[in-house]
Amino acid sequence: MRRIILSCLLAIPVAAMAQSRTRPPQSRVAENVNAEATRAATTGLSTLRALAEKSPEVMGLSAREAESAVLRPPLRVVFVRLDRLKAYRASDDPRSLLADVSTLFYPVAVGADIRSSITVKRTERGWVAAEFGNDELAKKIQSVRGGATASALLVRVPALNLDFVGNESGGTLMLTSLFDVPGTKIRAGATADARAVLAALVPMANAHNGLPT
Numbered sequence: 001m002r003r004i005i006l007s008c009l010l011a012i013p014v015a016a017m018a019q020s021r022t023r024p025p026q027s028r029v030a031e032n033v034n035a036e037a038t039r040a041a042t043t044g045l046s047t048l049r050a051l052a053e054k055s056p057e058v059m060g061l062s063a064r065e066a067e068s069a070v071l072r073p074p075l076r077v078v079f080v081r082l083d084r085l086k087a088y089r090a091s092d093d094p095r096s097l098l099a100d101v102s103t104l105f106y107p108v109a110v111g112a113d114i115r116s117s118i119t120v121k122r123t124e125r126g127w128v129a130a131e132f133g134n135d136e137l138a139k140k141i142q143s144v145r146g147g148a149t150a151s152a153l154l155v156r157v158p159a160l161n162l163d164f165v166g167n168e169s170g171g172t173l174m175l176t177s178l179f180d181v182p183g184t185k186i187r188a189g190a191t192a193d194a195r196a197v198l199a200a201l202v203p204m205a206n207a208h209n210g211l212p213t
Contacts, residue, residue, distance in 0.1 A: 049069070144189050177189070186200060
């Protein structure tokens with residue numbers, strides 16, 4: 001009987017080790033994804049420098065400034081679709097509206113100032129730097145995000161041309177608007193429960209004609 005018990009105890013860690021090799025933890029997968037995306041963004045800095053030399057006003061920084069530019073912690077980009085927003089109720093989980101679009105937004109800094117950005121997207125070829133510039137959006141994000149390096153979301157509502165920075169606080173998703181939203185009490189820089197923010201956007205969604213803006 002003792003030999004049977006011993007063999008069972010020995011089998012547990014062996015099985016666990018085999019499982020860990022075949023099914024990596026989610027945190028390890030996330031780290032790998034983030035590392036691949038960051039490599040793509042780092043490679044994209046060379047492209048940003050070349051673009052800054054040709055179109056500094058579009059990139060938000062000069063070629064000389066771009067030489068010392070560095071990446072800041074990214075925000076994971078999620079979209080809120082118009083049709084899903086129209087059907088939203090304040091009692092719903094706001095996270096159910098957030099569609100992951102396999103995109104990360106990296107602010108780009110020169111010294112202490114945010115001056116531009118690089119957006120990387122996951123494609124069939126892996127993560128690639130796809131968009132450069134967007135300096136005004138990057139600055140607005142920094143103004144509400146501050147110096148925090150914790151993970152954050154860039155919550156975009158494309159049909160309404162609205163953007164928010166999302167963060168978890170005590171298990172509650174909070175949204176900080178980057179813009180004043182006409183017809184609502186939502187103001188740029190104000191943070192509120194995502195349930196209330198999204199519920200306030202429903203009338204705008206219902207009034208939208210569905211055409212691209």
